[in-house]
Amino acid sequence: MSDLHDRHRAVTPDWLALYYEDPIEITHGEGRHVWDADGRRYLDFFGGILTTMTAHALPEVTKAVTEQAGRIIHSSTLYLNRPMVELAERVAQLSGIPDARVFFTTSGTEANDTALLLATTYRRANTVLAMRNSYHGRSFSAVGITGNRGWSPTSLSPLQTLYVHGGVRTRGPFADLSDAEFIAACVEDLRDLLGHTRPPAALIAEPVQGVGGFTSPPDGLYAAFRDVLQEHGILWISDEVQTGWGRTGDHFWGWQAHASSGPPDIVTFAKGIGNGTSIGGVVARAEIMNCLDANSISTFGGTQLTMAAGLANLNYLVEHDLQGNARRVGGLLIERLRAVAAQLPGVREVRGRGLMIGVELTRPGTDQADPQAATAVLEAARRDGLLIGKGGGHNTSALRIAPPLSLTVAEAEEGAAILEGALRAAY
Known part of the structure; x- marks a missing residue:
């Protein structure tokens, strides 16, 4: 070796x-x-x-990939694509977001990039709220909203990022508080922060911080944040790249532990849905997804091969x-x-x-x-x-x-x- x-x-x-x-x-x-x-x-x-x-070498996924590869592997999003539409229909239905639209990418990084593009365009603002200890990918914009020093190699960014308390329950200034007091303190900190800045475009947050060491706030924190965000018209982006598809056991999506105020405005996903094939994506309300006024495609996002794998994998996950x-x-x-x-x-x-x-x-x-x-x-x-x-x-x-x-x-x-x-x- x-x-x-x-x-x-x-x-x-x-x-x-x-x-x-x-x-x-x-x-x-x-x-x-x-x-x-x-x-x-x-x-x-x-x-x-x-x-x-x-599972590794899951027969249902292997069969779907093999059969699809024997027909066509790729054509881009410039042509109708049945596997992409079928998987998008499933994701939209499972997302909990009303009138949902789905855009496929090749990774979680690219999915979060797309979510940031949508949120900043929709809100006409380039300020983003993010959580301390967070990780959202390795691209220039994703690094700019990553609150984990070990994974953020530069302070340069196209975005102004403001970091919020709450992603780590057992460290930081509120660690000794009860869950209810912890949530109240984080909400008060958010309110104070918003009083000192122009309204940001969005809050992006992982329900369970992945690279950050699988840390999470008490259930209900993001619902409490959502109430404050809605007062200012700020969007909530839930980064489900690691928490989606039932991994947390209690819920299909991580955001559902904070669900009293309804689903997020935007959900990003990747990783597990492809079972090793390169799938990422964004799901959002139609008015947000459709806010772009320029052309856009994804050459490899939604390619027939990965969509076939994702659809077979998702079906297996749900059926079993x-x-x-x-x-x-x-x-x-x-x-x-x-x-x-x-x-x-x-x-x-x-x-x-x-x-x-x-x-x-x-x-x-x-x-x-x-x-x-x-x-x-x-x-x-x-x-x-x-x-x-x-x-x-x-x-x-x-x-x-x-x-x-x-x-x-x-x-x-x-x-x-x-x-x-x-x-x-x-x-």
């Missing part, structure tokens, strides 16, 4: 990160497992950064109630990990819902992040046959656990046992 690693470093940017001291090449997968080039099998608890939503499985199996996994954490001084918090679980590590006896321990746990888990991720806004000290939603109870127990061993070795 060292030869491929050397070739990788010779032709790719230094900032293109690889996991593991000895990086692995994943050659194939099946179900919840993948294999590397040496034939080693791993239980996959990260799914290609939450993209493999149902993988949202319910995420709730049941994810609940068991969280409780298992919390029982382990209670015995280890370096585990600050096990958080999350469904199959979107974060384990935050700190130096024992302190509240300081422990990125070295996070790296050590990642390596130890890999040696014992488990792939996980890491993230967090405090020096990347949170482990990220997000297996395919078809995870079985036995696989959850296996993964928890490996992770327990890795954590005990670190602490």
